[in-house]
Amino acid sequence: MTKNHAGMARIPATPENIERAAAAIRAGDLVAFPTETVYGLGANAFDPQAVAKIFEAKRRPTFDPLIVHVLDLDGLAQVVAEIPPPARKLAQAFWPGPLTIVLERSERIPGIVTSGLPTVAVRIPAHAVARDLLACAGVPIAAPSANPFGFLSPTRAIHVERWIGDAAAIILDAGRTEHGVESTIVQIVPELAILRYGAIEAERIEDVLGPIARRIESSSHPVAPGQLPMHYAPRTPLRIVHGADVPWEERSGAAYVAFANDAHGYATTRVLSRSGDLREAAGRLFDVLHELDALGLARIDVEPVPEHGLGLAIMDRLRRASYAG
Ligand code: AMP
Ligand code: MG
Secondary structure, three states, rough: OOOOOOOHHHHHHHHHHHHHHHHHHHHOEEEEEEOOOEEEEEEEOOOHHHHHHHHHHHHOOOOOEEEEEEEOOOHHHEEEEOHHHHHHHHHHHHHHOOOOEEEEEEOOOHHHHHHOEEHHHHHHHHHHHHHHHHHHHOOEOOOOOOOOOOOOOOOOOHHHHHHHHOOOEEEEEEEOOOOOOOOOOEOOOOOOOOEOOOOOHHHHHHHHHHHOOOOOOOOOOOHHHHHOOOOOOOOOEEOOHHHHOOHHHOOOOEEEOOOOOOOOOOOOOEEOOOOOOHHHHHHHHHHHHHHHOOOOOEEEEEOOOOOOHHHHHHHHHHHHHHHHH
């Protein structure tokens, strides 16, 4: 991807540049773009390896479920399993706009987008640039705020450039964002609850739905979504171990998830990345765990991966899964 004279990818959000950005999304690259809340760092939500790049760029030591942005209700239907009545009401009242709703995910959404959760967070943004990008790309765009882990959310393209300029093929610059705070998040399934206060007041949500529970992450005790009890953990006991170190007789009733190399004697084996690529491994991890969990075997043995880059997030996830298991 060509960068401008400063070696950066920040360019004005003209129609032509939005088309270039849409092409980058379709090619599996990352694009930073403005929404009415903050700038997002987006990838094709249907492409697990592209989504893995987001976690790499944010240098987040853990996985965090992402918000999927869609253009309209047709786009919504592609990423969720169903649209229950309360979701329709909220959609009618607040979309396009700074509201995110959590619904049962469609099979087309890879596990890395939702950190393995059966639900997906979705939003129809109002910002004209975000909408043009979605329309041109023709795919849903998974995008967290375009800041590195632990930093403030970016309200200007220059913030994105300073912090994670290298990671985005293109940063679409459309000046300062309108709200500067994140979207309000309302969970519809498994039950109604406000999960995050944001640009739409809780009272306005309750005007539409009536009184609902509030399950807010407190800022004095920040809880990463990956630590929440609702977070997906396989039912099958999971342990982190090199297959080669496991006694032969313990292998036949278990599944093995190898990083790069097979181990023999297991009931079934999945290799996350034959070339040892952490990005590919991250993109496959959640779907592989789901698939193996469904087999109902005695155990899932997972080979440790190198603890750098995305390997940190993979190992964090595995340690929690093995703890819960
Ligand atoms: P950001 O995109 O940086 O504004 O953050 C996304 C927010 O959405 C995080 O607080 C996540 O915990 C939340 N989120 C994303 N997916 C889900 C989900 N399936 N269930 C509950 N919360 C979610
Ligand atoms: Mg954020």
